[in-house]
Amino acid sequence: MPLSPKVPTPTLERLATYYTILSDLKSRQADTISSADIEERTGINAAQFRKDLSYFGEFGRPGVGYAIDELHARIGRILKLEKTQPVILVGAGNLGSALVGYPALRADNFRIVAAFDNNYNKIGKQLWDLTIRDITRLVEDNATLGARLAIIAVPVGAAQDVAERLVEAGIKNILNFAPVVLRLPRDVIVRNVDFVQELAVLSFHLPDPTTNP
Amino acid sequence: MPLSPKVPTPTLERLATYYTILSDLKSRQADTISSADIEERTGINAAQFRKDLSYFGEFGRPGVGYAIDELHARIGRILKLEKTQPVILVGAGNLGSALVGYPALRADNFRIVAAFDNNYNKIGKQLWDLTIRDITRLVEDNATLGARLAIIAVPVGAAQDVAERLVEAGIKNILNFAPVVLRLPRDVIVRNVDFVQELAVLSFHLPDPTTNP
DNA sequence: TAGATTGTTAATCGATTAACAATC
DNA sequence: TAGATTGTTAATCGATTAACAATC
Numbered sequence: 001m002p003l004s005p006k007v008p009t010p011t012l013e014r015l016a017t018y019y020t021i022l023s024d025l026k027s028r029q030a031d032t033i034s035s036a037d038i039e040e041r042t043g044i045n046a047a048q049f050r051k052d053l054s055y056f057g058e059f060g061r062p063g064v065g066y067a068i069d070e071l072h073a074r075i076g077r078i079l080k081l082e083k084t085q086p087v088i089l090v091g092a093g094n095l096g097s098a099l100v101g102y103p104a105l106r107a108d109n110f111r112i113v114a115a116f117d118n119n120y121n122k123i124g125k126q127l128w129d130l131t132i133r134d135i136t137r138l139v140e141d142n143a144t145l146g147a148r149l150a151i152i153a154v155p156v157g158a159a160q161d162v163a164e165r166l167v168e169a170g171i172k173n174i175l176n177f178a179p180v181v182l183r184l185p186r187d188v189i190v191r192n193v194d195f196v197q198e199l200a201v202l203s204f205h206l207p208d209p210t211t212n213p
Numbered sequence: 214m215p216l217s218p219k220v221p222t223p224t225l226e227r228l229a230t231y232y233t234i235l236s237d238l239k240s241r242q243a244d245t246i247s248s249a250d251i252e253e254r255t256g257i258n259a260a261q262f263r264k265d266l267s268y269f270g271e272f273g274r275p276g277v278g279y280a281i282d283e284l285h286a287r288i289g290r291i292l293k294l295e296k297t298q299p300v301i302l303v304g305a306g307n308l309g310s311a312l313v314g315y316p317a318l319r320a321d322n323f324r325i326v327a328a329f330d331n332n333y334n335k336i337g338k339q340l341w342d343l344t345i346r347d348i349t350r351l352v353e354d355n356a357t358l359g360a361r362l363a364i365i366a367v368p369v370g371a372a373q374d375v376a377e378r379l380v381e382a383g384i385k386n387i388l389n390f391a392p393v394v395l396r397l398p399r400d401v402i403v404r405n406v407d408f409v410q411e412l413a414v415l416s417f418h419l420p421d422p423t424t425n426p
Numbered sequence: 427t428a429g430a431t432t433g434t435t436a437a438t439c440g441a442t443t444a445a446c447a448a449t450c
Numbered sequence: 451t452a453g454a455t456t457g458t459t460a461a462t463c464g465a466t467t468a469a470c471a472a473t474c
Contacts, residue, residue, distance in 0.1 A: 016413040062432035098307035200229040202386040275456035
């Protein structure tokens with residue numbers, strides 16, 4: 001298996017986008033799709049799409065296009081979405097609760113298998129179908145759970161500490177919702193989701209509040 | 214006012230990051246900071262930081278650094294965060310609810326001023342301090358509200374329709390949480406937040422499940 | 427076969443970073 | 451003044467896209 005040398009992150013992000021629209025097309029549509037069709041639907045340049053796939057081998061047939069089912073399956077395999085991935089959630093607040101209840105996660109084979117918090121008023125309570133666990137038990141609990149992905153949905157002040165516990169528990173792939181830069185060993189991969197940052201970028205593009213006429 | 218010619222999006226994203234850490238430093242720290250300090254705290258290259266600022270003028274003093282308060286204020290002005298921005302939320306589900314209750318939004322001067330939904334069981338009910346409104350009233354309601362930013366937190370199937378209503382209501386800056394590519398006029402700016410995409414990128418980086426020894 | 431579309435190379439574009447003269 | 455650090459230029463790096471021979 002020729003290990004793909006170095007896949008650009010933007011390629012991985014687009015791969016996830018292709019996967020989503022292929023999931024959508026899978027049953028309801030014709031069974032073949034061209035890179036031009038993909039461009040039509042996603043706005044992503046057709047050459048870009050073909051280049052993205054080329055990091056992982058050959059997927060289509062010249063003159064014909066791509067078999068939707070096969071392409072979907074192969075991208076799923078690349079992104080390791082074929083089997084259910086257990087995910088740990090830390091932070092049983094409003095955001096954490098929304099994430100546990102978020103149906104798209106389950107649809108894409110992610111399953112939140114445990115929720116942790118440091119608040120003694122929450123520990124032991126239910127969050128959907130999960131019993132909220134004590135954050136101090138994270139390391140020992142994950143020895144059993146065996147999750148390799150985690151979501152941080154705690155306030156800024158707690159995020160760094162939580163992240164370090166996660167690493168201690170063997171989790172090196174972290175989705176962080178706290179608006180803070182986590183300082184962690186270099187082999188830990190962190191993806192940040194920052195609502196305020198997103199809104200700030202939009203805010204910049206707002207028309208200038210023209211001074212009164 | 215020499216209109217900044219073309220600011221790269223990554224620069225805007227980093228500007229929001231600088232803003233966040235400056236908010237943090239503002240009171241508790243010394244009153245001056247160097248680009249090297251910024252690199253230390255954010256992992257963003259010091260030259261990158263200086264270059265980012267250079268799109269907007271001069272901010273520091275050679276040999277000294279940047280006055281924290283002033284820098285914070287000026288970045289706030291660039292991102293138009295100095296006055297409270299009204300934001301409309303569409304989708305009063307779990308995620309929408311978490312967003313309304315999210316303290317960091319308010320801290321950065323965004324205020325969700327109205328929540329809309331299409332579900333008659335929800336319309337009229339309370340969501341925190343907001344009364345959930347009828348999505349079909351969006352255009353007329355925003356004539357009064359005057360929001361220019363909106364958040365879409367509805368299921369995939371409803372997102373395109375909601376987006377078009379928002380544009381009709383004069384809102385051209387949209388934060389979209391539905392995992393779908395919105396097709397809108399080119400002058401509309403959309404930022405997508407896609408949890409599943411983020412997890413998929415992390416999932417890719419998971420160690421290969423080595424076949425049994 | 428002729429028409430369509432792939433996979434890939436090469437050209438273009440844009441973003442990051444090193445280097446340094448200017449300046450406090 | 452000497453030391454520190456900026457703002458900016460130029461070099462580097464990497465990602466996007468156009469073009470096209472290969473192939474169905």
